[in-house]
Amino acid sequence: MELRHLRYFQAVAEEGSFTRAAERLHIAQPPLSRQIRQLEEELGVALLERSTRALRLTEAGRFLLEQSRLLTARLDEVVESTRRLGRRERRWFGIGFVxxxxxxxxxxxxxxxxxxxxxxxxxxxxxxxxxxxxxxxxxxxxxxxxxxxxxxxxxxxxxLLTEPLMAAVPLGHALAGQAGVTVERLAREPLVLYPARPRPNFSDHVLGLFRAAGHAPQVVQEANELQTAIGLVAAGLGVAVVPASVQRLQRQDVAHVRIEAESFVSxxxxxxxxxxxxxxxxxxxxxxxxxxx
CATH class of the missing domain: 3.40.190.10 (Periplasmic binding protein-like II)
Known part of the structure; x- marks a missing residue:
C-alpha cells in the first residue's frame, strides 16, 4: 500500500463519484479506478459498494476513511514541521519520559x-x-x-534525585493503616509488576531490590502502564511497588505505605x-x- 492509494480512496469516498474525484485529483478516471481496485485487492476487502446510482462505502470502507484521515492529517503536520525545520524557521526538541x-x-x-x-x-x-x-x-x-x-x-x-519507593495496597488491605512495612512482610504479598515490557525496566529494578534483600515475591500480574497496575491493586489482585510521587494520583481506593528499607529507592x-x-x-x-x- 502506498500513500497515494489512501489519498485516492479519500477523494473517491468524499466525492461519492469516481468522475468528481478524478477531476479533484487532476487524473483520468480509469487509472483512478484501477488504483482503488489495487487497494481493495491488497487489503482483501471491498471498500466501495458500486451501483449505477452512487458509490457507497462498505463498513470496512468507512473504517478506513476515518482512520486514514487521522493518518494523513498527522503526516501533513510532520511534513510542514519538516519544511519549517529545513528552512531553519523552527527547531525540534524531543523529550522522552517514563x-x-x-x-x-x-x-x-x-x-x-x-x-x-x-x-x-x-x-x-x-x-x-x-x-x-x-x-x-x-x-x-x-x-x-x-x-x-x-x-x-x-x-x-x-x-537528578533519588526517590523513596512505597507499597501501593488496596484501601481495605491489612497493611493500609500501617505507617510502614518491612521488605519481608511485603514479599509475602502477591505482587503486581509494571511495566511488563520492554525489558529490562523498572520492574527488573524492583525485583532486584527484593532479591538483594533475600526475598522472591510472587508476581501475580504484569501491566504495561502504571495506571493499569494501580487499578489492578485497587481491584484486589495484589500490591505494587511505586515511587513516592505516585501518591499525587490521590486515588481514594488505594493506600500507600512506606517500605522500611533504605535500599528501596528509585x-x-x-x-x-x-x-x-x-x-x-x-x-x-x-x-x-x-x-x-
Missing part, C-alpha cells in the same frame, strides 16, 4: 520549556528507559527521563547525547536540576 516521572517535576519542566523559545517546538514521547537510549542516538529525542541506569558511550546520564535520571552542545539543551538541563532540587 510515565512515573510525570508525578514529579517533569510536567513543570515541560511547561517551562514549551514557553522558553518561540522558535523551538518541544515534542513529547512516552517510552521506557532502554528505548530512550536508542531514540537519543538516532536523534528522535534530545532529552530523556528514566529510572534505570545503563552505560552507553554515546549517552551522558545524570541522577533514581530519576536525565539522559542526553554526549556530543549535543546546543544552548537549548543546556537550558533544559539547568532547569531540570533546579526543579528536581
Amino acid at each position: 510515565p512515573s516521572t510525570l508525578y514529579g517535576f517533569v510536567p513543570e519542566l515541560i511547561r517551562r520549556l514549551r514557553g522558553a523559545d518561540p522558535l523551538v517546538d518541544v515534542g513529547l514521547s512516552e517510552m521506557t528507559t532502554l528505548p530512550q537510549l536508542e531514540a537519543l542516538k538516532a536523534g528522535r529525542i534530545d532529552l530523556g527521563f528514566g529510572r534505570i541506569l545503563f552505560d552507553d558511550p554515546a549517552v551522558e546520564r545524570r541522577v 533514581p530519576v535520571i536525565v539522559s542526553y547525547r554526549k556530543d549535543d552542545t546546543s544552548p537549548f539543551l543546556r537550558q533544559a538541563l539547568l532547569l531540570a536540576q533546579e526543579l528536581a532540587a
